[in-house]
Amino acid sequence: LQKNVPEIKSFNVVKGFLNLEISDVYWQNFLQTVSANPDFGRQPRNGRKVMVEFSSPNTNKPLHLGHIRNILLGWSCSRILEAVGFEVVKTQIINDRGVAICKSMLSWKKFGEGKTPESTGIKPDHFVGDWYVLFEQKSKAEYDAWQQTDEAKRIFETKKKANQTEKDFFKEYKNKWSNEHSALGAEVREMLLKWESHDPDTLALWKRMNGWVYQGFEQTYNDLGVSFDKLYYESDTYLLGKDIVEEGLSKGVFFKKDDGSVWVDLTDAGQDQKVVLRADGTSVYITQDLGTAQMRHKELGCERYVYVVADEQNYHFQVLFEILKRLGEPYAGGLHHLSYGLVELPTGRMKTREGTVVDADDLVAEVLKLASEQSSERGEIEGISAAERQENLRRVGMGALKFFIVKVHPKKKMIFNPEESVDLQGQTGPYIQYSFVRINGLMQRVEKEKVDLSKAGNYGDIQPQEKELLVALHDFPNVVLKAADEYDPSLVANFCYDLAKKYHRFWHDLSIFNADTPEAKAFRLTLSRSVGQVLKSGMGLLGVEMPERM
Known part of the structure; x- marks a missing residue:
């Protein structure tokens, strides 16, 4: 080998392993190759396609420190995948509907006095986020006042007798207040129902405030040097997936309970039973994600689909991927959850509702x-x-x-x-x-x-x-x-x-x-x-x- 291959300078055998020393000639030639190739380290296009979903914010507040980690992971993974030959489609699904944005909308409608980002000089997404924070502050004041009432004390004593953990107890206690006793909570639910019934005034306000948020997001993305190839909006996708439920029932992947709700049993995969359609026929998040996954594959036809989402959602993605696998979706083997851990500052974990978010x-x-x-x-x-x-x-x-x-x-x-x-x-x-x-x-x-x-x-x-x-x-x-x-x-x-x-x-x-x-x-x-x-x-x-x- 040494005689016939000039790149081999010497060899020795140690404990049954052959060790080769590369000659200076090889390294000289290698250096000339690198020096002459500005694309050294990159692979040619391989004809394969991958989607990377990252950022995917809510529209009730500006992007925060956790989003930065998400965005930078998604962007760098996209660049790396491109470098090894993939065609990469960078996407995000913007959570532009629901209770959270209705809180910002209601707060601005009640207390905004017609102010705008332009009139206040506040960056548009921060402007909308300020109204969300104000809503939470007003809601807390309402909750604190309600706790002093006889009705609150009666409910507290009743709930206290139930065998619950402290966390579950206070969650259920506060939920009961929000759903049955909070005036602000009732107004938010009313606004959400108006949005779902396409009330013109509500839709106009929703579009206006979301428009402000998108302006702010775009500024932040530009500062970070990132962009997207395809945008999805939850308002367009939240009704998807119901046809998949029917398909799953016919295939025996799902089953229907006596109350009419539809479930999947994943206990044999070390998970649990998961509802995919409520008894009233409304969908849950997993239903929307099933429909969105199917829609994207029809649109994009990728070999791989990468979701950059925090590790708090690990179980959700295990369930989602397992269901798609059982449904026999052809792309199920190419799904990947790029899970990442919490990011903190030296001063402690980020907060949102208290208005101390690390933007x-x-x-x-x-x-x-x-x-x-x-x-x-x-x-x-x-x-x-x-x-x-x-x-x-x-x-x-x-x-x-x-x-x-x-x-x-x-x-x-x-x-x-x-x-x-x-x-x-x-x-x-x-x-x-x-x-x-x-x-x-x-x-x-x-x-x-x-x-x-x-x-x-x-x-x-x-x-x-x-x-x-x-x-x-x-x-x-x-x-x-x-x-x-x-x-x-x-x-x-x-x-x-x-x-x-x-x-x-x-x-x-x-x-x-x-x-x-x-x-x-x-x-x-x-x-x-x-x-x-x-x-x-x-x-x-x-x-x-x-x-x-x-």
Whole structure:
């Protein structure tokens, strides 16, 4: 083998394993291949199609920290799947109907006095969210007052005698108040019924307030650098799935109880019995999801369907996928729930109804502010315009936010620390961006001094620090393939960090422009250029743009 394959430098056998050492000739040829291929790590189109659903917000409030993790996971997975050859359809289903948006609508109608986002100067989705918060505050005040009444005390004593957990007790107790004693609750239910019966005034208000929210969402998506290929709305899909229930009954997948409700028995799969149609003929969420899944497959014809949804919905998706499998849907084997853990700030879990939600926009602004402060501490970059400086700061700040989120395995809970995210030291986006900026500076000098890189192929004594980088570059396509297969952007993020660390070691240990020979200089500059190219590609898969200077 060594005699006939020039790429094999030497071999040995240890405990029955044959170990081969790759020759410098192989690595020289490999470097030339990478250097000449700006698409290194990407695969050609494979004719396969995948849908990735992410974000899917409610329209009663702005996007929050949890949405940021969802969006960045969905976007980076989409980019990674595209890199390995898939045609990717990025979708979201917007939860634009129901009790929550009716609360915002009722609150604005009762207390808004005709105010608008334009008249108040408030970002449109935040404007609508403020009315939702106000509703919850008014509702809490109403609930607190009701608890002092004799009727409330009587119900409390009656309920207390039931054998329930404290959590279930108070949930049922408050639900009884909301459904039977709350004036605001009655008005919300009345508004929802008007919406369902297509009352013109209610529909007009609904469209107006949702329109405000969509304007705000679009601004946030633009700030995050994400977009969608196809939008679905719950108001268009909430009645879907009833025909699937009939199909399931005829196939024996579902069964009907005496009260007329329809169920599926999944106890043999380690789950339980699940209602798919209420006794009054109305659907539940699982029914809508069944119908939406079927509709999407008819529209899109994808091989895979990926749902990016928090791990609180793990059981829901287990049930959904099992039902579709039992119904014999041809796409059932290609369904995947990309489940992710809770994201918190160091100060604790996010809240919504109390008005202390960690809004996505506020978090983006905070990270950009911290990036600007870090930059100011390091001093101004010479010869750069104000516009270029702002663009660089945006790239560093957004890179910090995105990388800090996606570097964590999706299934793990995480704490997002804004101060740590912008640090130039450690496992951060700016650390990797700084490596790229260093390399970019080298390449500008190469161009300015017209350095001849053609002698790189004559370099014959590859150093350990150089080989370490070459081995890492060699692994990049496999990392991308694995990340696509496992729907795990953290693999790409950690690869980029490790590559940047190796480059810092190379930079520190070896002379580049002052190398001993022209061949070594050309080789190290070519290697640097290839590292920069792969860092830019890898971070690009995560939605991170590289600054030219820092």
